[in-house]
Amino acid sequence: MKLIMSPASPFVRKVRVLAAEIGLTAEIEELPVVTTPVDTDAMLREANPLGKIPALVLEDGRTIYDSRVITRYLDVRAQAGVYPEDRLWDVLVLEATAEGVLEAAVLMVYEGRIRPESLHYPPWIEAQWAKAIGGVQAIEARMMELLSGPLNMGQIAVACALGYLDFRHPGRDWRSGCPQLAAWYADFESRPSMIATRPET
Known part of the structure; x- marks a missing residue:
């Protein structure tokens, strides 16, 4: 492949x-x-x-x-089972939430890198951040149970989303108000798979 x-x-x-x-x-x-x-x-x-x-x-x-x-x-x-049948819909919703966080965070980057500066629209940027942080807060409030137990794809998606927020938006504190998620991520990001794929630029 x-x-x-x-x-x-x-x-x-x-x-x-x-x-x-x-x-x-x-x-x-x-x-x-x-x-x-x-x-x-x-x-x-x-x-x-x-x-x-x-x-x-x-x-x-x-x-x-x-x-x-x-x-x-x-x-x-x-045949890894990271989309477990007994929790499939919950895992898919968790993954979709992480994807939404990523999509909004990436659009914020594109606004700064691709759109001419004279056309930047700060309210649009803040609206994207509201989506991103809203997703993060929803995970903290309603989905922490899915982050425990055997590895599932929702966990990987959330970790990659949080890593991207740290990578591209370090000045925005997603950890504020999300102590459980912050603690979970501190542990998950130490996995060899996360260390090996950590972006540098």
Whole structure:
């Protein structure tokens, strides 16, 4: 398998963490690309018409995307059980909440990096942060039980979301008012899979 990716992408990181946790890293060749929403890498566009990473090219040439589809595929392939049937809908909602946090946080980055400065709209940026921190607070208030017990994909997604907030939005204190989640993340981020995939730039 070939993973079209960028090491800094939190959506890619979810896939890489899962692959490490379930023993599939050696089966995946990583193909780094430099791409943005306004300048899509040609190889990526050929693999995924939406021009988004990650995309996973299978041995038979088929490509699957987005990150949640890829992680479900890898889970089935390895029979790892990170989408447990007895808690499936709860785990999927937890993963979706983490995805929403990530989507809002990434849009904040794009606003600063891609949109011309004269067109920046601070209320829009703050609206995205409200979505991101709202998701974080909802996890603290209603979903902590899902962060305990055997590893599931919701846990990985939440950890990657929180790691991205630290990476790209260090001046915004997501930990304030979320002591349980902060303590959980301090433990989870020490896993070898998280350390090995920690973005540097």
